[in-house]
Structures are given as structure tokens and as C-alpha cells.
Amino acid sequence: MAISLSVVLLLAIVLVVLIRGGSLKGGPAVVAILFGFFLASTDMAPSVNRFMNSIAETINQINF
Numbered sequence: 001m002a003i004s005l006s007v008v009l010l011l012a013i014v015l016v017v018l019i020r021g022g023s024l025k026g027g028p029a030v031v032a033i034l035f036g037f038f039l040a041s042t043d044m045a046p047s048v049n050r051f052m053n054s055i056a057e058t059i060n061q062i063n064f
Helices: 002-020 026-039 045-061
Strands: none
Touching: 002 026
């Protein structure tokens, strides 16, 4: 739960920065948000979740 909340927060910050920087306009931002919302309700959601968890675990295992 903590990882998914962190990813959502990070992606929200990136989205705000892109909108404010002019790289992404309001319309495409809404489409991106709706795409993510509807993707979460498909059969592909568990696969995306496993992929993101594996990336988080890989990053967590890197020793700095």
C-alpha cells in the first residue's frame, strides 16, 4: 500500500510539473488520468501492479 501511494504521489507531482511547464496541456492530462483510471479496472491491472512492484524491489536492492 505504501509503495502504490508513493507512486501515485510521484506521478501526480510529475503531471503537475508537466502541466505547469507547458509540456502537457490540460486536455491530454485529463486523457492520461482517465486512461490510468480505466486501466486500473481492467484485467491488466494485476500485471501492471506486479511490474511496478518488481521495479520498486529492484531499486530497493541497489546499494548506494
